[in-house]
Amino acid sequence: MGAFLNKPETNKYNESGEGNGLRYGVASMQGWRVEMEDAHHAQLTLNGTLSDWSYFAVFDGHAGALVSAHCASNLLECILQTEEFKREDIAEAIRAGFLDLDQKMRGLPELCDGKEKSGSTAVCAFVSPKQIYIANCGDSRAVLARGGAPVFATRDHKPELPSEKSRIVNAGGSVMIQRVNGSLAVSRALGDYEYKKAYSRGPCEQLVSPEPEVSVHERLDTEDEFLVLACDGVWDVMSNEALCAYVHSLLQLTDDLVAITNQVIDTCLYKGSKDNMSIVLVVFPAAPKPSEEAQRADRELDETLRQRLTGCYYSLLHACTTPRGERPDRQTDSTSEVVG
8 A cells, every 4th residue: 555666657548538518538647656556437328218317436446456446347337226226316326336335345255255455435426417416435536616616525534534533433443643543544435344344333334434425416507617536646736726726727728638637647746646646527518618818828838938947047057167266256336446
């Protein structure tokens, strides 16, 4: 979990698509970590009567990639198969799907012997013609933006939160150095079965809970700009406000969502993120469009920066190549008198 490479792995995985009035772009990068443990799922059209629904999710694995990969492949189907989904109780169906998947994974041969200890956070969104359903479990985060600013963000599930700490303590654990039993940095996750051994308690009363928080938002076609789902490798170095403003400005320069998501994770790497980084950007019809004015301003800024950097380079070069005896220590006024 804590091992790093000597230099970051900067090759990216990209994906994009368009449908149901939405566009999306994906970028993921291994970064400084020795293993890529992130996974994602993006599906613009669901099967059957849900053809006008879309689903997006990001999974951030820890202690291995097995659980995150399995969740990416199976969480959607687990949710769709619940009785709650058939009754159109979508929020409860999402919750039930998370719990069902966590229970089923416990029986996987790779996990049931106790040797594989991986787990994964999860954040997902269903976008229907009228609503956006957002769920998170752990510290991967979703942010909905209008007017270039966040209007909703999921809450990170950290052990030091009073409600989370209370559950952990009641389950016989402790919170030390802001970690469950001094080890795990998130208080909710899928997998992590070594923290789910209080068999007299329900699945949501364990040291680490698989229960998501689910919220429902009415779509505002004239205001919704974009939805970002990303792992903590992004959020560790960019605030909700900064990321929304950044994406908003990039959308005014290009409609290439792969280029935008790539630039976001490159920026996060530059800002010091040491983790895997994955981002799914979902763009609604009211999002900013590329404009000549914004593109011209961006070119002018680039040129200004280039000139300043060139000027600094030549000033430094001149200073390094001028003999010290020829460098004035200070400038003097030739007309001034020196009074002794």
